[in-house]
Amino acid sequence: RNLSDRVSITFFLDGEMPAPFKKLSNETKELLQEFRELGKSNIQLKFSRPGEGMDDTSRINFINYLTDSLNLKPTNVQVQAGAGESQEERLVYPGALISYQDIEVAINLLDGQSMEGGYQTLNNAEALLEYRFANAIQKITTDxxxxxxxxxxxxxxxxxxxxxxxxxxxxxxxxxxxxxxxxxxxxxxxxxxxxxxxxxxxxxxxxxxxxxxxxxxxxxxxxxVDQLWAEMDSLSRSQSDFVAFDRGLNLDDILFKYGVRINQDLVQDIKCDKLPQVVGNFGDKPQVELVPWPYFPLLSSYSGHPISKNLDDVLSIFPNSIDTVSAEGIKKTVLLATSSASRSLATPAIVTLNSAKTREEVSSFNKKNNL
CATH class of the missing domain: 3.40.50.880 (Class I glutamine amidotransferase (GATase) domain)
Structure with missing residues (x-):
């Protein structure tokens, strides 16, 4: 709405494609039409496949520019070649080129998403459409x-x-x-x-x-901030355990003023990454398996905030919990938290290679959404 010059947006996810991609394409086009209504003559839209209407040499050079210089990579999809015909593989470009004055940037709608998630990945991409385009336009037009x-x-x-x-x-x-x-x-x-x-x-x-x-x-x-001394190097040297303790950073007072307290604890979670450990011997050789290690919680987003919305699980290593305390004029938003099966260990704490194995240990993971 407040643009001082024209922004050109070329959207490439066009033509024949599977229904979920078509849905993403239609949702994006609808959003861009809304942008044009707001920006009026300062938003110029074009919907086409990369290089469409160009001669062969120009098309190849343009596609190389998109993929190599702007890092907009294509995705393989299967489409019906024609009525009654078999499917064929085709490349689609789930993204757009945004131009402003002499600056160009590309948006990849699937950036940060893994196609291993199937069509849920495309649903996540839809949820981030407005943020991706608005953020790109803001960056490219900022003086x-x-x-x-x-x-x-x-x-x-x-x-x-x-x-x-x-x-x-x-x-x-x-x-x-x-x-x-x-x-x-x-x-x-x-x-x-x-x-x-x-x-x-x-x-x-x-x-x-x-x-x-x-x-x-x-x-x-x-x-x-890592509030504690807790490093994998210490575990590697000891081969069994080490003591995690406070670093003494002298930050408690200033963080408290901003409405935050970083606790002197270690957060553990049943939902965690795995660590290679020796679980026995096979003949005269150690048998190594990947074993869940609760000191490496996998954190998730529950707030819907654009920074963390639709992120995959985020690996944390020896994290501390955070308390939010009242502070005038300060609003706090939790971006990442543990699952409903976590716990906190007060420090100094012994960090050991042994994972929670007994029923009593597992039952103690009963704290929900540690921050």
Whole structure:
């Protein structure tokens, strides 16, 4: 509605296709028509298969551009070749190309979805249609690219995983900068948001004051905090168990001010990932099987929030539970939670390779939707 220039949307899921894909196509076209009614002449729509109407060379080059440069991959489907004829395989492109001025981005409607889920995957894609298109249009038409800062100074990791996060997730969409907190008199206002990733060293009052002033002036913070020392390296070294204990990060007061308490506990869940363990011997060789390990809960979304809606289960490793406490002017939304068969272990806690095996142990997993 507030667009200052024309946005062109070419939707590629068109032509003959199985009924579930056709339903997704129709739902998308209906949504885009609503967008055009809102944007009027600033929304231009086109429905066609990739390269339709082009000569062979131009079509091949265009499809290569979509798949290689914009990462819009096709999906194989089976369609009826004709009345009374057998089925044939065909490629469909469940996505769209959005153009604004000299910028182009592609939307993959199945991004983040596994086709192993069958047609439920397409239902999930339908639920995310409005978010995907609105989010893409907002990003492509925004004059100022948001800048994300990665806070340093309290033992935050700078590992390969962080490099992958920065290079492949953040930088393609946002401006990015490292933010060594002790090098600034205040967190720079140029950062639209900062992320605090797995600190291991306690925060000083001066550091917390800088963060709080940044928040009070409109800054946003993503806290990724492990409250406990609980690492797989410790288990690998001991080969049996280790003690998980509080890191002593000195963050309780500032988080409480924002309406959150990260508990000093370990959350376990019957719904969990598996860990390879030796369960016996076969001759003179150990017999290894994948055994459910409740310290690695699989978390689900129950809120319907766009950030986590229709996500597959999310693996967590030695998570802590969170309590939400009253804080004036702050609204809290739970994005991920455990199943109805979970429990919390107070710390210090012994983390052991032995899973819950007895009926008494299993019956203690009776806490619903740990946060």
């Amino acid at each position: 100022k690219i948001p800048v994300i800062g990665y806070l340093l100074g309290n033992g935050e990791p700078q590992s390969y995983n962080v490099y992958d996060l920065v290079t492949n997730v953040l930088k393609p969409v946002y401006g990015f900068g490292w933010a060594p907190i002790d090098s600034f008199p205040a967190v720079p206002k140029e950062f639209d948001a900062i992320i605090i990733v797995k600190p291991t060293i306690a925060f000083t009052d001066d550091q917390k004051l800088k963060i709080d002033q940044y928040v009070m002036n409109g800054g946003k913070v993503i806290w990724m």
